[in-house]
Amino acid sequence: MTQGAIIVGAGPVGLMLAGELKLGGVDVAVYDRLPGPSGESRGVGFTRRAAEVFDQRGLLARFGDVEWAQGHFGGVRIDFSKLEDNHFSVRGVPQFRTEEILEAWLGELGVTVHRNHEVTGFRETEDGVVVSFEGPGGPGEEEARYLVGCDGARSVVRKTAGIDFPGWEATRGMYMADLVGAGVRQRPIGEQVPGGMVMAFNLENGVDRIVIHDEKLRPHEDKSQLTFEVVADAWQRMTGESLHHAEVRWISAFTDTTRQASQYRKGRVFLAGDATHIHMPAGAQGMSVGVQDAVNLGWKLAAAINGWAPEGLLDTFQSERHPVGEQLMRNTRAQTRLYLTGEEMEPLRAVMRELVESPDVARHLAGQVSGLDVRYDMGATGHPLLGLRFSPDREVEVAGGGRVRIAELLHGARGVLITTGDSREAAELAAGWADRVDVVTGAWVPAEKAADGDPEAVLLRPDGHVAWTAPDGGKLREALERWFGTEN
Secondary structure (H helix, E strand, C coil): CCEEEEEECCCHHHHHHHHHHHHCCCCEEEECCCCCCCCCCCCCEECHHHHHHHHHCCCHHHHCCCEEECEEECCEEECHHHCCCCCCEEECCCHHHHHHHHHHHHHHHCCCEECCCEEEEEEECCCCEEEEEEECCEEEEEEEEEEEECCCCCCHHHHHHCCCCCEECCCCEEEEEEEECCCCCCEEEEEEECCEEEEEEEEECCEEEEEEEECCCCCCCCCCCCCHHHHHHHHHHHHCCCCCCCEEEEEEEEECCEEECCCCEECCEEECHHHCEECCCCCCHHHHHHHHHHHHHHHHHHHHHHCCCCCCCCCHHHHHHHHHHHHHHHHHHHHHHHHHCCHHHHHHHHHHHHHCCCHHHHHHHHHHHHCCCCCCCCCCCCCCCCCCECCCCCEEEECCCCEEEHHHHCCCCCEEEEECCCCHHHHHHHHHHCCCEEEEEEEECCCCCCCCCCCCEEEECCCCEEEEEECCCCCHHHHHHHHHCCCC
16 A cells, blocks of 8 residues: 555645645645646635635745735625624635645645546555556556545546535536736626626736626537637627737636535545535635635544544544535525526615625625635534634734744644643643644733633644633543544
């Protein structure tokens, strides 16, 4: 057996998962059928929670200065500045740039991405999975403890595993193009026009992305016959503006087909990203949710491979992430209808604009779009933070002086127990898990938008979610055993 895990697919989700596993001390290989990065970019940014996830691994700074964008729900603007938490997303980062950053990170970690290796199937053995592939040297096989399919909507791993992919067939079609020298008027969250919707925004360095929804456009999956002339003609017909003079970087077509895998795990085989959920693009949620899939699965799979995973830990990937996917399907379908239905939807859009003025409504919709509303079952109740992500921007004044952000404490993808002066017993107890959980002693730095009453102590999982708090968070020993196995 040569690998702890094999990942199929070198998109953002597969690359992120490979890094998570390597941080967990696992040998991992990534296989991708393409000879090199595609350079395409359906996603052009990521949600707030995805940005936090990158920050937790020290990756966000690698993106340089980014543009933080206001959000919307189906074209209805939400004023994030009025909310107590930061829901602003990152806009204008092409997906290929995200992939470049992640692959460079993997290179530093010593993970190899095997390009031009097309996985054709696999078979499970008693203690592993044997993966078959076609590579530059011909057919081959490699064995690993676990296999993860991050290979997109047409996932070979999902199909070979026999996992159902139910959902809703396409009812709408859309065009997308990246153009240079278009000189197009910017429409960053879209604009309703007679017969449909158009969107235009600057992608990077003078490259504009346009999106067209024509109510007369028949949904189709075959992009082979699509030409820029077809796209430019549609734009001119709907806006009166000509784009025919522009230089074309990339064109594509997509639909509102919506599907979710019935299982995220089957034996030693897992799925993540677009292999588990596809939908109409809306605010880069698909890639962002996929990255969060990877960060949820990575430390759990590493725990199983390293032999300390408590019973049932791997099953929590399904119980935690499948409901998130269900919510994603629901909110993107709702946004599609709100956003792309014609004039007859305007009364509902007007009502929605009134509703989002309510802080509770704005917070609820913003949480779905940003990913900050995800809460997991931690087996205890009593504290409002339990199960939620802990803000990576909070700071701790550590013993001996100096401040450290929560995100920095999570760079190693380990558990973290933060204690204050009133919680010495917690630190002493956690010493039994020192190989899996870091203990940090200090005091909370006051924060303007922090929740009332900071906890005396808090236990964070490697994905940044709160597993235990003091007071009112259950018993620390039970939380440590539930998520980090038996003590040494």
